[in-house]
Amino acid sequence: xxxxxxxxxxxxxxxxxxxxxxxxxxxxxxxxxxxxxxxxxxxxxxxxxxxxxxxxxxxxxxxxxxxxxxxxxxxxxxxxxxxxxxxxxxxxxxxxxxxxxxxxxxxxxxxxxxxxxxxxxxxxxxxxxxxxxxxxxxxxxxxxxxxxxxxxxxxxxxxxxxxxxxxxxxxxxxxxxxxxxxxxxxxxxxxxxxxxxxxxxxxx
Numbered sequence: 001x002x003x004x005x006x007x008x009x010x011x012x013x014x015x016x017x018x019x020x021x022x023x024x025x026x027x028x029x030x031x032x033x034x035x036x037x038x039x040x041x042x043x044x045x046x047x048x049x050x051x052x053x054x055x056x057x058x059x060x061x062x063x064x065x066x067x068x069x070x071x072x073x074x075x076x077x078x079x080x081x082x083x084x085x086x087x088x089x090x091x092x093x094x095x096x097x098x099x100x101x102x103x104x105x106x107x108x109x110x111x112x113x114x115x116x117x118x119x120x121x122x123x124x125x126x127x128x129x130x131x132x133x134x135x136x137x138x139x140x141x142x143x144x145x146x147x148x149x150x151x152x153x154x155x156x157x158x159x160x161x162x163x164x165x166x167x168x169x170x171x172x173x174x175x176x177x178x179x180x181x182x183x184x185x186x187x188x189x190x191x192x193x194x195x196x197x198x199x200x201x202x203x204x
Contacts (some may be wrong), residue, residue, distance in 0.1 A: 006175040010035040037064040117158025122180025140172035
């Protein structure tokens with residue numbers, strides 16, 4: 001049985017009409033983790049956005065860039081950028097990595113990391129991979145064999161499409177982080193559902 005990677009969805013980087021309304025449908029469809037990443041948003045703008053999200057869904061939200069928000073909102077996690085220093089936040093934490101060297105030498109106790117770009121980015125033109133899947137497989141296989149308790153789950157980021165899910169599972173990724181493949185679709189909910197339904201299809 002093929003165990004396909006689990007799915008995390010990253011928000012569009014700028015304001016998106018209907019984003020909050022879509023969130024309810026995303027979670028009802030089976031999404032369990034939504035990364036709220038708005039690089040240009042001030043902490044006040046992020047607070048206003050979080051206040052619009054129904055409280056029962058806050059545990060499924062992971063915020064970026066503004067750790068101060070953790071004091072006011074019962075979100076499910078905090079995500080560090082690749083150049084951001086980690087600290088104890090008391091909840092799930094994750095981080096973006098861009099090289100296998102960073103992954104191998106990771107010292108922080110994190111639940112999971114994003115590694116990418118794995119393929120040519122859909123949302124960022126000209127942003128492509130600098131490491132091969134064979135290299136990734138070798139490192140993930142080595143880390144798995146070491147059975148280190150602090151080794152985080154590794155999520156593939158960048159250019160993730162449905163036809164690549166099986167290959168990513170074979171390489172050893174625990175999950176995928178989606179952005180352009182969902183938000184670049186005419187129907188984001190349908191696109192997400194197709195990713196979420198793949199696990200059930202291939203496990204038959």
